[in-house]
Amino acid sequence: MSDVDDRNHFIRDIVRADLASGRVTQVVTRFPPEPNGYLHLGHAKSITLNFGLAQETGGRCNLRFDDTNPEKEDVEYIEAIERDVRWMGYAWSEGPFFASDYFDRLYDWARHLVEAGHAYVDDQDAETIRETRGTLTEPGRESPWRNRPVAENLDLFARMKAGEFPDGARVLRARIDMASGNMNLRDPILYRIRHVRHPRTGDRWCIYPTYDYAHGQSDAIEGITHSLCTLEFADHRPLYDWLVERVPTRARPRQYEFARLAITHAVLSKRRLIELVREGHVAGWDDPRMPTLAGQRRRGVPPAALRDFCRRVGVARADSRVEAGLLDHCIREYLNRHAPRRMVVLDPLKMVITTYPEGRSETFETVNNPEDPQAGTRPVTFEREIWIERGDFMEDPPKKFFRLSPGREVRLRSAYLVTCEEVIRDEGGEVVEVRCSHDPESRGGDAPDGRRVKGTLHWVAASTAIGLEVRLYDHLFAAAVPGSEGDVFDDLSPDSLQILSGAKAEPALADTKDGETVQFERQGYFCRDPDSRPGALVFNRTVGLRDSWAQAQRKTGTTGTAGRKAES
């Protein structure tokens, strides 16, 4: 994993060429979210691209809210977005900016367009405008108001602004070409009347600029050099250029489009995400199963892993869908080197070491992270009664199962080699306890005679164990491409959340803070959830460890071990 992005993509080529040719002396990009929803993985790609490009070229990147449609926008989103961008590891030196900061200038520039005969006030209603726009194969028809005198247009536009007309009564349109093959050039609407209170400008305005008009001009105002957006805006580029060339500015921002991010087993459209939240399919915007940045944060995904993911995904113009497994890989790679190890038993089975004296206990210094010597060690208490993972014991094991089974010797991590001598069951035949003998010579986990055991188990001393709730999350959608065969919600996975309430952990786990991610040895990475309270910890599974044993079992059709799901 590396934040140094050495791989190339076409936008970086363009940026470097512009710098080399002197077209620009400094790269200025912007990340322009509309505050009408939470940021998600798709935005992470854009954030990484925009801020990353500015960072690596010594330029700057503005956070700019595209708040031109007060009907859908809300301050709640503004705060969430700022928090998420910061969490991704990026900062803006000035601002944040808002398109609404430019409403006055935008209005003046619109008057300028009118004066030059490039825009006019159209009295037609929405329906008429739609009908006269033509179709994909037929040209549109010009509005009867298209050739209105400049003075009249100016007057009407001023009165629109003054609030003299009701919503939808008139619009300001660019005067381009009703017969263009590009629908965006068929006299696109620049301003519409909306008597709606704006989150930031309040009631000062009742006319609001459309995206097409506001975006490019805001770019010009901010001195943006490279305006990066997704593919569906490619058709808007001619309009983007048309406007910026006719408005009184010397700035010449250029728009470049790249393919938006799509991921398997997930849905990334704002509309879908809002439905998931509103209809209660998830616990909220920050549900760990959500592809929102808030959700990923709560899931325990490190921002560095997300940046790495975006880097690996690349930037191109081909529509694509990345496998969710790539994100998992990035998360594991980062956490493997950074997350301290702890022993936690998710599905406890009691083990009594019959040869170990009752009442006695001892402490072992255990390494916190074999990948990071700096992480140090911690003491772990061992005693006669401990908890082991139920799935680590099988009375009648399949071939190559090298965990515990009758007569078999395994290692208890950092402690002793133990051999299963007896199995205790309840009336129902359920195994409730396994009894083992231990080899006192194997203190620490190695036998002095050099004999080897194939299995190493994690365990937790019974008397000092702390209980906790563990939430095992899996893909929200079972289908790789949700909705590809019907309704999206039919593809919601029934197994996306499994709650384990009886897990047992070594005491050191209590020393974590909310949001901290640790590795539960042999199981996966887990992040302490803010729902945690003293004595009632809650951990979310961020991602499971790779599990070649479970994978092999799946392949041979054998039932996998309980509580283990690596999932790709």
Add this chain to the structure above:
RNA sequence: UGGGGCGUAGCCAAGCGGUAAGGCAGUGGGUUUUGGUCCCUCGAUCCCAGGUUCGAAUCCUGGCGCCCCAGCCA
């Protein structure tokens, strides 16, 4: 039958006329007090068909397939 894009290995993605990078997934093997990590191992002639060229994934022509556009959303 309009306009704009895209098509390189299961999934991403380099390549910009000189004889197919890399990552993920998968395979086989080694190391291992996490069946984790780590280390080796194995895969494509580039949507198709013609053409230009000593030579083409890269240029030309013609097909085929997929995506986007008819919001006073962004």
